[in-house]
Amino acid sequence: MSEILVVEDLVKYFPLGSSGFFDRLRGREVPKVHAVDGVTFSLRQDETLGLVGESGSGKTTLGRAVLMLDPPTEGKVLFEGQLISELKGEELRQIRKRMQIVFQNPNSSLDPRARVKDIISEPLHAFKEFDKGSVNETLLRVMEAVNLPEDSLTKLPHEFSGGQKQRIAIARALVLNPRFIVLDEPTSALDSSIQAQILNLLRRLQDEYNLSYLFITHNVGVVKYMADRLAVMYSGKIVEVAKTRDVVERPLHPYTIALIASAPRLEPERKTGEIPLTGEIPSAVNPPNGCRFNPRCAYAEELCRTKEPELREIVTGRFSACHFAERFLSSHLPRAENGSPDVG
Amino acid sequence: MASKKFLFIFDRQESLVTLSILRSSVVTTAGLVVVIGFLVTSLVLWLTNDAILPYNPSAITSAVLQPPSLAHIFGTDSLGRDVFSRVLAAAPIDARVPIAVLSIAVSLGVLTGTVAGYFGGWIEEVIMRVTDIFLAFPGIVLALAIAAALGPNINNSILALTPVWWPFYTRLVRGETLSVKSQQYVEASRASGHKSRYIAIHHIIPNILPITLVYATLDFGTVIIVFSVLSFVGVGAQPPTPEWGLMTLNEAQYLTSAPWLPLIPAFVILLVAVGFSLLGDGLRDALDPKVRSLFG
């Protein structure tokens, strides 16, 4: 199975505050926010890679950088074998046909003054090869795919509920027949009962249209249900990547352990206990020395404070950025009485 | 492609919704009535060339300083002219000037503001500094200077007043553009592959235009007043042309002896300005998406 997306050593820095004209003259260095600080991963065709992290992890920035919406500061992005991180202008525009995004908040991602038919067909109008007939045909096809009635086309966004608006956003992402879609917290702004509808829809579309997904979320239960493989991010770096089941049941990084343990379960008799975590998320401008997680880590040792760990393969297919990842190999997270996995 | 829109913003269904929101409040309905009455009157008078007026507004008679009566509803002025006819005759002028000034100012403002806000960088710097220079002049002083230089007539007044207003709109539009630019639907458009020009025309402008037009309606009364000042000083409308501000200020000396003379035109200015102000407020409400969703 080939890889549709390969990311190598991607770095994205944002300058903090604006450097004025005179600052630049004097060569003053502007402090930078290290949003994404050297990330390497790949996504296979027809696969869903989950990207989990909390605030400050850089997951949203990474999603946008991969699509070149906020081009990376350094590093390479290869899409379908082509180096897109060097592309600009018209060449980049043409690539956009094959990769799309669905944003978190359907209230702000749809133009409140535009009718649904214009919203969904908008991507088609960016490229001259579509004529009126094929536009209509595509519109109807895509509306059916997301289960929206045809009469929605003439309405305005505010006439729809959150879940329906998100379907409109998904329809818009499908219209150019992309191969790869970045889903940035697509259900976080929706009610719980609607969330399941949208997740099921996304899975069905993936099967029908052979899509590859980068699924960004902070919700462990959701990512379990959606992702084949899971990458955990902390403070701009990936700390663990493996098959979803392995990450959730047999995590190989202390942060992952804490993250999985914190996710609230639907069983009241199994209360979240003490989390092996102290302190706060570190500054993105001045990350700690050594392993970024060390100030909060329950297992930190001297090495962790001085040397930054590499993301390395501990066991086949399971990667962790912890000096002592091997120690976690033998332990499993506790399981519920009926043997079902611990989370949710 | 896109459905037909009135002024880039409303298509037919939305216009009806806007109308029903305006009609739902007594106050804004009053404003709407005044504004429509004013504009219709001006249009009719302009088209019929003052033919339907009861008296010739320039006809000097010997019946001077008559108080309001059945024959002369608003009385007569110091030259025996019928005040009612003069007030009505002034309407087209006091309509034409603000409409012209604001149309040009808003168009220029939208153009420069959108470009400045969307592209940023040195383009924005240049545009905003030029705008700042214009804004540095006190409005009336600037208008007077230009009007005096060009020569006193109504069309020159329009040319004189426009530079006073467009900088405000540039600034307003730039601010709005910056806030719309950061919205996710603009990003979604970029992610779809659209170029900046498309985004500016299809997303930025339709979203900044409503609030801009609201401000324009609120400015209407102010333009009339500034124009009146120009006329009074002698660089705007010239006597004997009827113009509300001119009438008010020229007949001010009769405030104690024939109070209807200055007060009636002054009241008419007030009425029209307030009417537009109420309409503008109502429109601002009507454009609020939360209010709109209540009405369908």
Added chain:
Amino acid sequence: MTSETLLEIRSLTVKYRTRVREVKALDGVNLQVATGEIVALVGESACGKSTLGLSIIGLLPQPPAVVESGEILFAGRDLLRLRESQIAAFRGTRISMIFQEPMSSLDPVYRVGDLIAEAIDVREKRKVTRPFGPFEMTNPAYKDGRDGGFKRVFGVRNPRSNRKRAYSAEVVEALRKVQIADPAKTQEKYPHELSGGMAQRVMIAQALIEGPSLLIADEPTSALDVTTQAEVLNLMRSLRDEIGASIIFITHDLAVAAQIADRVAVMYAGDIVELANVGDLFRQPQHPYTEGLINSFPRQFKDEGGLEAIPGEVPDYHTQIVGCKFNPRCRYALDRCRVAQPDLIEVRPSQKAACFLRYPE
């Protein structure tokens, strides 16, 4: 610890009057909260949970809200019949509230220590300038009051520095109780220097200064990271154990309710549709909506089968539904459900549901 009813809400109906129409936010809601109990109000958008919380503490914006009928009984008084000045005496003293966005709720121009000191100061002033009246202090530790440099007899206000010094020990103690590391240093910080979790803890500290018997928490962890949320939930549980306050915990997250609550009230479109002990609710839900919510909560892996979604849309305020409000989406709907509204009846001991399927006949 004997538990008695602290709060009783009877038939509360609240409407919102907009320019065009009137919408019902709460439709005859009944609820009791015992002392020292944590009750979770769970529901999705427009279910009325926030409206209910605000009604209790008297912070509903009226207009546009209108309390049409009902009673809220607390300490022998009907809170809905009190004047603003009377209900204000309850706020911060016997009933406290914390909100979702801790950053917006803390005044950014004051240091954390000053914010807490302000809450203490309000308490002290209440004692001196206006005797507490018919209400007793709930927490005996504060009954004697602290001198704190006050001129008690004439209620002369302390200059700020004196007050800060006087309260400093108590401020540090308050911060320590909410598990803030290094309270002495934290009290010098400004709110924007705090993380979301710390800011929420400061809010909790402020809310608990006067030892209220009821804390209303409106989505206090929804804006926090999941690891921080777990810590704050643990904190709230232990504080309840320590102080004995009751908590009404409003949330949209069923799992959070499972973690924090003793009893859960599931709300849908202005009604409480199920009210039960937390264990019973999740083991044997008696209302189809509760069952649907539990089933649609993603817990399984991608290869372990699908998720059962509740069909249809969550009704917003404007939607008028005839009969049981959940009937359009309910897989078990009977003809009866489409014409009449079921009452909240006891289905099993301490488990109530509003569903015709559970009616005994």
